[in-house]
Amino acid sequence: MKPPTTSYLIRTAVLSVLVASMLVADSPRASAQANEPSASESSTSFNKLVDDATKEVFADYPDLFATYLASRARGVVSQVGATLRQNPNPDRQTGSTAETAGTTTLTEKTGFSELLNLAIETGAIVKKTSGSSYTLQTTPYLLYSKFGTNDTAATWDQYALFRKISLSATFDQGTGNQQPSSNNFERAEVKYIWGGRSARDKGFRDHLWQLLPAKLDQPTLMTNKTLSLFWNGLPPLLRDALRKAQKDLVDWRKDWLKDNPVPTDQKPTDQASIDRQARFRQALLQQLQTRLDSIFEQLNDQDRTRLADLAAAIEIQQGAFAAASDLVAAEAKQYLEAPHTEVSFAYSFQRDATISDFSDFKLIAAYKTGLNLSANLNGEIMLNNNRTDPSGKRLDTIRAYSLEGDLTFGKFANDMFDFTAAAKWTRPQGGARDERFAQAKLNLYLIRSMTIPISLTYSDKPEDSTRSRVRFNVGLSMDADALMGAARNQS
């Protein structure tokens, strides 16, 4: 192996300083090194490119070839996962509302899942008798996105209206309904939201492209420039060899993927998947060795110097991608947590066999303060759907008014919890006295998409017993938005 020349060392150092000076000050950069690349060393960017080349689609052969040929061993590629999955957040309503047989919610939230949410809850709050309820919530966007299979940024923008309409149904599975002839449907709700925020909004994406060129343009231009200098500086025979190497490798990859398909029921974390990935990687490295080593042996000093420049530029560009990804994640967090208002209007149909089925109209307003704290204030009016109760007694049209509010703190403790303190006041018509409730509720986010709500509710309205003023409610909710559609893992 030949030692580096003085001119090579100076050129590499100057090149790295020039590129570094073009970047924004806080961008992480790999330091420029002057050592001759060793065929036995592997750079981080090379390993990253090899990993990428073992996926179904790979589109960066020139950089793969360059980093293999350079085989540098420096730099760190930060794989910041800035994929902005829509994990459950504290401003979404999960499960049913306070009027059902099984619920953990005293005050309803403005937001909801854009694709699907399932909840099972036990313990009543407003209702006299506790039971268990199952709640299914979705939006028309689930259908227009073909159950999430066509959930892309384009459909996200195109069908914005359908994402803002929530449809939910609650079914009573507990002891609340003892009549064998009736079904267990309990409540249906349709809700529309204004002001909800998502990191998938077009305005946010446009804002990102005001910032990203400063991070990405210069490193990318430098990579392309050094790639062109290296490639076009080679004699025609070696350029032909690189062209052939790309064609052969493309064909080999297709054959390998065809001969080693991924079973449809196999997950990326299964041992079989990991083993397959390792075999693919090993075979790919052998292919690179077979097709490129002879090219490497024919590189002269000037070629190797240009190759080192190119490898340095690729490393710097990888660092720029990491910095840009960090920027995307930070901007998304700032956008979502900035102070803003959300308003929802909901109409519900509630079954009530004891008095009368009723219609429930609710205006829900939320203000996110930007300090990990949000406040809700809701107004509600309930109208009896029937003129008389089952005994024939005449009923007023207006069943009750209600006012509710809460403060939610969260998420905290590594995004594992959020906490809500809530209160509700209900003024029923027909001479019944006011009802007042207070609640402390804790949501546990244990694993992706799953939430366990736990609440303690105090009521000054006696239920079955004058001593039963405190209720314990618990449930389980699954927000399929974090599993379906665009949020599903594509690696």
Add this chain to the structure above:
Amino acid sequence: MATKVTDFYYQVSPTETITFTISGPDDPRVFLDNTTLSVVSGTSFDVTPQMLNGIGAVHFLRCILLFAAGPGSYSFSVDGSGGNIDSFTIPGPSNGSFSQVVINIEVA
């Protein structure tokens, strides 16, 4: 006439224009060698003979695709004077919030 040598590698004659169309969730960031091109998602852009060097030169069209809104895909269409010569889809992201596509254009 423009021809496809293999995936992401095309040959054009010295007098021919090759046209690309990139469609996806955002505008791509596209560089031809050391020049930044102005490209809008869904709108075709040309690589003309004036932008390329002579026979034997290899040029690199480097496309950075942003996936700020989560996983998705971009579709590419490549057309020569004789019509469409290639179409492909790039899923992502594969590098943080981005994917990168490097296309070789050789003047032959």
